[in-house]
Amino acid sequence: xxxxxxxxxxxxxxxxxxxxxxxxxxxxxxxxxxxxxxxxxxxxxxxxxxxxxxxxxxxxxxxxxxxxxxxxxxxxxxxxxxxxxxxxxxxxxxxxxxxxxxxxxxxxxxxxxxxxxxxxxxxxxxxxxxxxxxxxxxxxxxxxxxxxxxxxxxxxxxxxxxxxxxxxxxxxxxxxxxxxxxxxxxxxxxxxxxxxxxxxxxxxxxxxxxxxxxxxxxxxxxxxxxxxxxxxxxxxxxxxxxxxxxxxxxxxxxxxxxxxxxxxxxxxxxxxxxxxxxxxxxxxxxxxxxxxxxxxxxxxxxxxxxxxxxxxxxxxxxxxxxxxxxxxxxxxxxxxxxxxxxxxxxxxxxxxxxxxxxx
Amino acid sequence: xxxxxxxxxxxxxxxxxxxxxxxxxxxxxxxxxxxxxxxxxxxxxxxxxxxxxxxxxxxxxxxxxxxxxxxxxxxxxxxxxxxxxxxxxxxxxxxxxxxxxxxxxxxxxxxxxxxxxxxxxxxxxxxxxxxxxxxxxxxxxxxxxxxxxxxxxxxxxxxxxxxxxxxxxxxxxxxxxxxxxxxxxxxxxxxxxxxxxxxxxxxxxxxxxxxxxxxxxxxxxxxxxxxxxxxxxxxxxxxxxxxxxxxxxxxxxxxxxxxxxxxxxxxxxxxxxxxxxxxxxxxxxxxxxxxxxxxxxxxxxxxxxxxxxxxxxxxxxxxxxxxxxxxxxxxxxxxxxxxxxxxxxxxxxxxxxxxxxxx
Numbered sequence: 001x002x003x004x005x006x007x008x009x010x011x012x013x014x015x016x017x018x019x020x021x022x023x024x025x026x027x028x029x030x031x032x033x034x035x036x037x038x039x040x041x042x043x044x045x046x047x048x049x050x051x052x053x054x055x056x057x058x059x060x061x062x063x064x065x066x067x068x069x070x071x072x073x074x075x076x077x078x079x080x081x082x083x084x085x086x087x088x089x090x091x092x093x094x095x096x097x098x099x100x101x102x103x104x105x106x107x108x109x110x111x112x113x114x115x116x117x118x119x120x121x122x123x124x125x126x127x128x129x130x131x132x133x134x135x136x137x138x139x140x141x142x143x144x145x146x147x148x149x150x151x152x153x154x155x156x157x158x159x160x161x162x163x164x165x166x167x168x169x170x171x172x173x174x175x176x177x178x179x180x181x182x183x184x185x186x187x188x189x190x191x192x193x194x195x196x197x198x199x200x201x202x203x204x205x206x207x208x209x210x211x212x213x214x215x216x217x218x219x220x221x222x223x224x225x226x227x228x229x230x231x232x233x234x235x236x237x238x239x240x241x242x243x244x245x246x247x248x249x250x251x252x253x254x255x256x257x258x259x260x261x262x263x264x265x266x267x268x269x270x271x272x273x274x275x276x277x278x279x280x281x282x283x284x285x286x287x288x289x290x291x292x293x294x295x296x297x298x299x300x301x302x303x304x305x306x307x308x309x310x311x312x313x314x315x316x317x318x319x320x321x322x323x324x325x326x327x328x329x330x331x332x333x334x335x336x337x338x339x340x341x342x343x344x345x346x347x348x349x350x351x352x353x354x355x356x357x358x359x
Numbered sequence: 360x361x362x363x364x365x366x367x368x369x370x371x372x373x374x375x376x377x378x379x380x381x382x383x384x385x386x387x388x389x390x391x392x393x394x395x396x397x398x399x400x401x402x403x404x405x406x407x408x409x410x411x412x413x414x415x416x417x418x419x420x421x422x423x424x425x426x427x428x429x430x431x432x433x434x435x436x437x438x439x440x441x442x443x444x445x446x447x448x449x450x451x452x453x454x455x456x457x458x459x460x461x462x463x464x465x466x467x468x469x470x471x472x473x474x475x476x477x478x479x480x481x482x483x484x485x486x487x488x489x490x491x492x493x494x495x496x497x498x499x500x501x502x503x504x505x506x507x508x509x510x511x512x513x514x515x516x517x518x519x520x521x522x523x524x525x526x527x528x529x530x531x532x533x534x535x536x537x538x539x540x541x542x543x544x545x546x547x548x549x550x551x552x553x554x555x556x557x558x559x560x561x562x563x564x565x566x567x568x569x570x571x572x573x574x575x576x577x578x579x580x581x582x583x584x585x586x587x588x589x590x591x592x593x594x595x596x597x598x599x600x601x602x603x604x605x606x607x608x609x610x611x612x613x614x615x616x617x618x619x620x621x622x623x624x625x626x627x628x629x630x631x632x633x634x635x636x637x638x639x640x641x642x643x644x645x646x647x648x649x650x651x652x653x654x655x656x657x658x659x660x661x662x663x664x665x666x667x668x669x670x671x672x673x674x675x676x677x678x679x680x681x682x683x684x685x686x687x688x689x690x691x692x693x694x695x696x697x698x699x700x701x702x703x704x705x706x707x708x709x710x711x712x713x714x715x716x717x718x
Contacts, residue, residue, distance in 0.1 A: 021379070065421055118692055247701065333481075336693040
């Protein structure tokens, strides 16, 4: 007890401090459980938990969104490709085809025509033939004082691009017919001044080098295989080929070896440099535009084509076509003059045909 | 001091407790700063902070991804629409047009033909005409023992669907020609047995109701306005229209009032019930298939068409076409027989024409 009394104060302090330490320990132990200390952490944790779950959900959504986006981008690029292809197809089917056609040399088909019973039938037939040919201008020259309604109407209904001209054959060229039945007709043929009318029109319309094209004399009673137009289109100077049923022969025209004309197969006027029918040659338009060449009204019968070509080229300028002159792609046909036995008789009998019906 | 001595122990305890409380307070104050307490919270906060920043970034990415996705989906749907439209356009330009054409009644054009100088030219011309017409079958019947290479070759190069038949005209029908020059030819015309060969072929190919179509006799030297095929296509029984340059007249055929045939414009054989040329009528194929009607080899000259139609229909069955018979859409043209003046002479002179060239 002497020890206690002596160190009473110190022991008391030690005791108090011990109590304080125990209390402190207890208090400290209690911190994590004490609501006031735990609350903010849990709150943070809770707050973050909701937030994070939301964010985690969004992150996984992002993943699926991104993979969908890749899918869609792929699909889109396929579709854009498909649209491009389809548009290309359409463009090729429409514009490019037209462009391709417009790049081809233009064919100027010159057709003299005159009033007769079979005129409308013949022009109808020729319209059907020419409407198969792309990039062609049909120059129809009527032998008449005025353009006739029949031809005007026919051309307006024909899908071929056309130019309608007219020139009445001069009186001096009419009735110069030297024929006897069953003999070759060696009269001054029709169409000379009409063809010249077309040549003059071409020279008024174009200057040399202004248009890529070829000039062909296409009579309205001839028959044309469509391939003859493909053959003539690339003509550089003057291209030639045989003509069926011409010159009193099975065919008339050049005899060729490869790319050269060697001689002619003809009977009539064998001294001609160019023994060929109008249906058997085509001329590059620049050769026409370079000269003032015309069909001559002074030519001897049968020399008309020859005398025209002599103004344009030399013999060696000729370009054989139609399988080196081995194929007949054009026929010098004529439509028979119909026999109108009964037309007049019916008129006399008082049963005239309806004049409103155009034939 | 007496007070202190008396309460020394109590005061000491109070002091110690006070010190303990201060210490406790200080300790407690220090909790938040103490690393061992602070660390987990900060760690959580730090961990979550990185995580959250990443997640927040992803969430904002999701937003942009979603808006991009909406954009792409929209673009895609536009593109799918465009593809559909383009495919529809192409389909219409190709299939639908074809379907439309295939729904039209089929035209069976029957053409008898025989060997002559102008045969190839005439068939070439007719091929060009018919190749403008959709949904047409060209039945070409040669008057020959065998199918000839000329016609076989021509048909193989012609874009028209065709059937090639042949039948050699019987000896009994040949040379029955009663003509004097400058008078109408009233011979037994060519092509009777060839037309019958085509009719029999049709009856072998089809049963009644099996095909929607119309039968037309299209000679190879006639001229056809393309509109005549539009006119004949919807024929229910037998449709009729005038034929230009036929029967020795400007035109021959029906005189119509509205939808009825009233009488005929003709000179020859005016007692005929049907005063019309082969080129002037078309028959619904079921009318052909319903009967065994044939072109009669026993018919009087000029009565051939009449006797055939009498087997098929009554007068009131006729359907006027071509603007109530006011338009000529077909011409009974003939191609002139070419004069081969010089062919033989050249042969005699030893300059034969190249036999390898087909004319």
